[in-house]
Amino acid sequence: MKQVDQMMKEAITDEVFPGGVLLVAAADSVVFFETYGYADIFSKRPMTKETVFDLASLTKPLATTLAVMQLVSQQKLRLDQDLASILPQFKNSDKSRITIKQLLCHTSGLCDYRPYYESLDKLPPERRKDALRDFLVSEPLIDPPGAKVLYSDPGFMILNRAVEQVAERRLDQFVEAEIYGRLGIEKLFFIDLDSEPRDAQFAATERCPWRNTLIEGVVHDENAYAVGGIEGHAGLFGTAKDVHRLLCVLLNDFYGQAENILFKKELLQTFFRRDGRSGRALGFDAPSSTGSSCGQYFSKKSVGHLGFTGTSFWMDLDRGVIVILLTNRVHPSRDNDKIKAFRPQLHDVVMTLIES
Structure with a gap:
């Protein structure tokens, strides 16, 4: 070498x-x-x-994908499950039918990136997580779900919210307890x-x-x-x-x-x-x-x-x-x-x- x-x-x-x-x-x-x-x-x-x-x-x-994998293995989540069935805020949005699988393989129709921090920075820290959730709910699709591949940060921000909703724990706490901690990492x-x-x-x-x-x-x-x-x-x-x-x-x-x-x-x-x-x-x-x-x-x-x-x-x-x-x-x-x-x-x- x-x-x-x-x-x-x-x-x-x-x-x-x-x-x-x-x-x-x-x-x-x-x-x-x-x-x-x-x-x-x-x-x-x-x-x-x-x-x-x-x-x-x-x-x-x-982290996020392994958390999804763990929830699938626990039969608490399905890859074909849509956002409307997991996150109530998305029920009446154009993203309601996006599936967990589409988020994982970047075919959700969401944009690649958005500088949400520029708006979040103007808010008190305790309001920012809710504000980001609202930004994600209102984020317009640029393609129909499943139509195209576009690597998307917002897609994984939404996955984070799905994981936390189903796991009833914050992402870092869930992966530490269920994955890294179990392996002694x-x-x-x-x-x-x-x-x-x-x-x-x-x-x-x-x-x-x-x-x-x-x-x-x-x-x-x-x-x-x-x-x-x-x-x-x-x-x-x-x-x-x-x-x-x-x-x-x-x-x-x-x-x-x-x-x-x-x-x-x-x-x-x-x-x-x-x-x-x-x-x-x-x-x-x-x-x-x-x-x-x-x-x-x-x-x-x-x-x-x-x-x-x-x-x-x-x-x-x-x-x-x-x-x-x-x-x-x-x-x-x-x-x-x-x-x-x-x-x-x-x-x-x-x-x-x-x-x-």
Whole structure:
């Protein structure tokens, strides 16, 4: 893996990101786990294997989707269930017939993004969650449900509300009690902005123009920040080591190699199966035919996801390979997008070396 090590060092030199952690696993064994660069360029604090990252949109598969999966396994929720049957506020809206499955595979007809925080910021903190719910209820559809694929943050904000309604607990509390806690995973967590700060080594993210400060140890995503740090599309923090521990459990359950530590094999097969219309798995991304961030050598039977802050994971279900790349590419500015070209090149080299 000397070539991989060299690529990561060159990425630091070329300012693809200030720092990063790369973990590669194959056949249940970690074959590469190294750290590079700085967690904070201003204090020169180095990256370590214990550095906690703002995982950004990895929240979608590793928290919200797993919460949905758990509720399905408990027979409290169905993939074909529509919003009107779960959330009373949506009954008389144009979103009443959107299903849980459509939200998971981004075919809901909702927009990709909306800067709700600009309006929420003008309200007292205690009113913001209700206000965001009202914004989501009134958010107009841009396509009929099921007609087109458009990756949607608002869709996962709505999923968060569905989970909390059915689970009768906040998302962070539900996934901690039902998933992370059961597995003994301590360093996957949300940060409640109303609670005491966590004692951890955080990777710094952006010098945020809206908040006029360097973001570290609180969620980078503005919409999640405006409502207290816990949302369905963003807000999860974690280390590479504990992301790997969670993915290993999912992979072993998928293979049926364990006594259903977390989920039954059949349920994981349903969620990991690529949807014919969207080309995505349920709550997870899948390799696109061209230009995929996982490069060209991951099998079609792979799942993964990207996070805006510079995080990603890919898991090849055929080969049992997991690649986790966590970086702080938005530190100190989100304008740095060099990682887009770097990711597929790195994954290609990793897979070539594993196969050789």
